[in-house]
Amino acid sequence: xxxxxxxxxxxxxxxxxxxxxxxxxxxxxxxxxxxxxxxxxxxxxxxxxxxxxxxxxxxxxxxxxxxxxxxxxxxxxxxxxxxxxxxxxxxxxxxxxxxxxxxxxxxxxxxxxxxxxxxxxxxxxxxxxxxxxxxxxxxxxxxxxxxxxxxxxxxxxxxxxxxxxxxxxxxxxxxxxxxxxxxxxxxxxxxxxxxxxxxxxxxxxxxxxxxxxxxxxxxxxxxxxxxxxxxxxxxxxxxxxxxxxxxxxxxxxxxxxxxxxxxxxxxxxxxxxxxxxxxxxxxxxxxxxxxxxxxxxxxxxxxxxxxxxxxxxxxxxxxxxxxxxxxxxxxxxxxxxxxxxxxxxxxxxxxxxxxxxxxxxxxxxxxxxxxxxxxxxxxxxxxxxxxxxxxxxxxxxxxxxxxxxxxxxxxxxxxxxxxxxxxxxxxxxxxxxxxxxxxxxxxxxxxxxxxxxxxx
Numbered sequence: 001x002x003x004x005x006x007x008x009x010x011x012x013x014x015x016x017x018x019x020x021x022x023x024x025x026x027x028x029x030x031x032x033x034x035x036x037x038x039x040x041x042x043x044x045x046x047x048x049x050x051x052x053x054x055x056x057x058x059x060x061x062x063x064x065x066x067x068x069x070x071x072x073x074x075x076x077x078x079x080x081x082x083x084x085x086x087x088x089x090x091x092x093x094x095x096x097x098x099x100x101x102x103x104x105x106x107x108x109x110x111x112x113x114x115x116x117x118x119x120x121x122x123x124x125x126x127x128x129x130x131x132x133x134x135x136x137x138x139x140x141x142x143x144x145x146x147x148x149x150x151x152x153x154x155x156x157x158x159x160x161x162x163x164x165x166x167x168x169x170x171x172x173x174x175x176x177x178x179x180x181x182x183x184x185x186x187x188x189x190x191x192x193x194x195x196x197x198x199x200x201x202x203x204x205x206x207x208x209x210x211x212x213x214x215x216x217x218x219x220x221x222x223x224x225x226x227x228x229x230x231x232x233x234x235x236x237x238x239x240x241x242x243x244x245x246x247x248x249x250x251x252x253x254x255x256x257x258x259x260x261x262x263x264x265x266x267x268x269x270x271x272x273x274x275x276x277x278x279x280x281x282x283x284x285x286x287x288x289x290x291x292x293x294x295x296x297x298x299x300x301x302x303x304x305x306x307x308x309x310x311x312x313x314x315x316x317x318x319x320x321x322x323x324x325x326x327x328x329x330x331x332x333x334x335x336x337x338x339x340x341x342x343x344x345x346x347x348x349x350x351x352x353x354x355x356x357x358x359x360x361x362x363x364x365x366x367x368x369x370x371x372x373x374x375x376x377x378x379x380x381x382x383x384x385x386x387x388x389x390x391x392x393x394x395x396x397x398x399x400x401x402x403x404x405x406x407x408x409x410x411x412x413x414x415x416x417x418x419x420x421x422x423x424x425x426x427x428x429x430x431x432x433x434x435x436x437x438x439x440x441x442x443x444x445x446x447x448x449x450x451x452x453x454x455x456x
Contacts, residue, residue, distance in 0.1 A: 002445045008058030009438030012039050015061045016431035023419045024428075031106030031385045032417040033066045034424075068376045071105075071418040073410065079345055080117060082107030083415040086407025088370035091396075092123035092386070096146045101126075101396065103371060105415055106385040117147040121384050127353065127366035128400070134352050134364040141398045144369045147353065149345055154357030156201025158302070159336030161287075161309040162194055164208065165318035166329045170270060174214035177221045177261070180251040182209060182230060189220075190327040196226070197336030198293075198302035206308065210264075210327075211251065218268065218322060223251055223261040224290060224310070232260035232291045234307070236281040240291040249278045262288040264312065266322040275312055286314035337361060347411035351401040370406045371396040 019037040026032040042057040073083055082090070089103035096116065102123065109125055112118045117125045124146040129137045137143075172189045181187045190210040195203050204227050211221040224231055233249070235241050243250050243258035251261045263276035275283045288310040295304050313319045318331040340359030347353050351368035373379060378392025389396050401409040 003442065005056070005058040006438050006441035006445060008042065008060060009441065010435060012037075012059045012061060013431050013435035013438055015064070017428065017435065019064055020424050020428045020431060023424050024421065027417050027419045027421055027424075029106075029385060029417050030108050030414050031071070031104060032419065033068050033071075033105070034417070034419045035064050035066050037061060038063045038065055065377050066379075066381070067418065069418050071415040074414045074416050076412050076414060078110075079347060079411050080109040080111070081412055081414050082109060082347065082368070083410045083413040084370065084401070084407040085410060087372045087405050088401065088407040089372070089387070091126040091141065091144065091369050091371055091398075092119060093126060093146070094123055096124055099142075101141065102382060102386040102388055103379070103396070104384075104386045107414055111149060115149050115151050117149065119384075123386075125368065127351070127368045128398075130352065130364045130367050132364070134354070134367075136367050136400060139369075139398055139400055141369065141371065141396060144398070145366070147366050147368065149342070149353070150355060150365065151342060153201075153342070154337070154340030154355075154359050154361045154363065156197060156199070156339045156359075157335070157337035158199040158306055159196035159308060159334045160306075161311055162196065162206065162334045163311045163313060163318065163331060164192075164194075164329070165313055165316075165320055165331035166190075166192065166210075167321045167323050167325055167327065168210055168212070168220055168264070168266075169327050170322050170324045172212050172327075174212045176214050176254075177211050177249075177251040178253040179255065180209070180211055180221075180223065180259070181255045181257070182207075182223075182225055182228075187211070188223075192329050192332065194332050194334055196308060196334050197338055198298050198300070198306060200300060200302040201337065201339035202300055202302065203338060204297070208310075213263075218266040220264045220266075220322070221249065221251055221261045222264055222288070222310075223259050224308075226290075226293060226297050226308075229297055230257070230259045231293065231297070231308075233262045233278045234260075234289045234291045236277040236283055238289050238307070241278045243278075249276070249280065260291075262310075264320060266320075270322040270324075272312065272314060272319045272321060275314070285311075287311045347409065349402055349408040349410065351409045367400060368409060369398055370401050370409070371398050372406060373397070 016037045019035050023034045039059050040062040092102050109117050126144040127147040179187050188209045188211045193207045196206045207225045209223045213219045241260045243260040249261045250258045252259050260278040265274045275286045290308040292305045298304050337359045340357030343358045344356045353365045355363050374394035379387035380390045399406045
C-alpha cells in the first residue's frame, strides 16, 4: 500500500510541475490565464475497518483550475489591439456564417483579405449591429454579426446651401447690369467662387458676380454661374423664372443674354438691409435660390432638381457690408460633401467602432460584443487562448462593454498573461521537493521490501 501512496504523491508532484511549466511557457501569451493544480487526499475504508487506525491512500489531482484574474495591460499602436478591463470575453466564430461560438480574452485582432476583423487563428470577431446614432440595435448573440471594417467610401452629400459674407467696396464705379457679361471682367465689380457638390459627390465650381447698380443707390446685383454656365436666380417662391421678363433684375440684356439675378440692398452706413429676388420681392429668410441645375449642368446622372440656396446671414457677424474698403470675402462655406475614403477607425470603451472618412464624416459601424458567465472556471479550454461554454460555466450572457458587470474595452491595448513568474518559480521548487520526497519514500519502501525478502 505504501508503494501506491508514494506513487500517487509522485504523480501529483508531476502534475504540479506540469501545470507550473505550462504557466511559465505562456508567460508572454496574450490573454492567457494561469492554471493551478488542486489536490485532494484519497481515503477509503470498509464497514469492518477500524477508522481510527486507517491511514490515507495517497493523493489525487482534483482539478487543474484556471485563474481568471486581470492581466496587466500593454499599450500598442494598433487600433485593433483590444483588451478588456473587468469581466467579459470576446466572442469569435470560425466562419462568418457559423454560430459555433468560442470565447477569448486575447485581443490581437487584424483584418483579413475581406476586411473582416479576425484573430491570429482566423476566427471572426462578433459585434452587435448599431443604429445611425451609434446605439445598439440588439445585444443578443443570435443577432451578432462578424465585425467588418468597410473599405467603401463615405457617402457624398449634395450641396443645398452656401453661406457667404463679404465687403462690397463702396467706392467702386457703378455699372449698368444690362451690360453684364461673365466673360468680360469690366462689366462687373467683383467675383468669387466656391466648390459645391452634386448628389453623386462630384465637385462643381459656383461663381458669384457682384455688380454695383448704376440705376439705384447702395444696391448691388448678384448673379451666379455653375461650372461657367450662368444659372438663373429663382423667384421668392423658389420657382424658376423667365429671365427675359425679370425686369430690372434681368442682367446682360444688352449683350443678348438674359440672366435672372438677385439684389442686395444696403443703407447709408453700409449695413446690409435686405435681399430681393428676381421678381423684386424681399426674401423673408434673406436667401437667394438658384433655379434647378438641371441636366444642362448636371449631366452625370445626379439629381437634376438640385437647387442652391445662397444665405447672406442677415443680422449676424457674417452678413455682407458696403464699406469704403477693398472687396473682401469674410465667410464662404457650403454644406455639401465629396466622396470620402476611409482614413481611420476608432473604438471607444463601450466597443463602438466608428469609421472616419477623408471628407470629414464619421459613421458608426458596429459595437463589439462581450459575454460573461456565471462560473468562468467552468469553461472548457479548446486551445489558442480560447474557451467554450459548458454546463458548469452556465450560458453565455451577452451585453455591451461598460454596462452592468461587463468590463470596458481598451483600444490599442493588449491584456498580458496573468502569470506571476516569480511565484511560478517558487512553486516549481516546492513541486520539485515534493517529487523528490515521494521518490525517496518509494526508495525506502523498496529497501524495506528487499530486506524482508532477504530474511532467512
